[in-house]
Amino acid sequence: MDSTSTRKLGFFFSDHHRWLLQHIQKRLRNHADAEDTAAETFCQMLGARVDPDSIQQPRAYLTVIARRLIFDRHRRRQLEQAYLEHLARLPEAVAPSAEEQLLLIEALVSIDEALDGLPAVVKATFLYSQLDGMHYADIAAKLQISERSVSRYMKQALRQCYLCEVQA
Helix, strand or coil: CCHHHHHHHHHHHHHHHHHHHHHHHHHHCCHHHHHHHHHHHHHHHHHCCCCHHHCCCHHHHHHHHHHHHHHHHHHHHHHHHHHHHHHHCCCCCCCCCHHHHHHHHHHHHHHHHHHCCCCHHHHHHHHHHHCCCCCHHHHHHHHCCCHHHHHHHHHHHHHHHHHHHHHC
């Protein structure tokens, strides 16, 4: 990145950071999360190598990125909460350690990100198979679909996971 681009991004950041931070903080009601989200918004813009001069509506552009990040944060927290509630119901003797819990949550978040964008039935099929260990016939009965659909959905989900792994 040359000095002109760096200077443009610096001006863009200084022109819009305060507004973006306030906008996000109204939604999240948490200053630390708002700061993290604002920083991540600009990081994503930087990673996309967007020329700030090409953005006709900077606030709308930043809002779209921030809204997606807020949604991802909310979805991740819901996933973590559901997992922690499941753990709380386990007998203490079989509950994973705190370190194992953290690793499992990170794995769940990675799976959730990999499956993002797939239809809900495809995600459910994959999760029933991989996390609950259900057989295709049981998944078909539970979701009221054919075993052939279960097989097709599993291929779709596994392909998506593979593509995410290749891109990483």
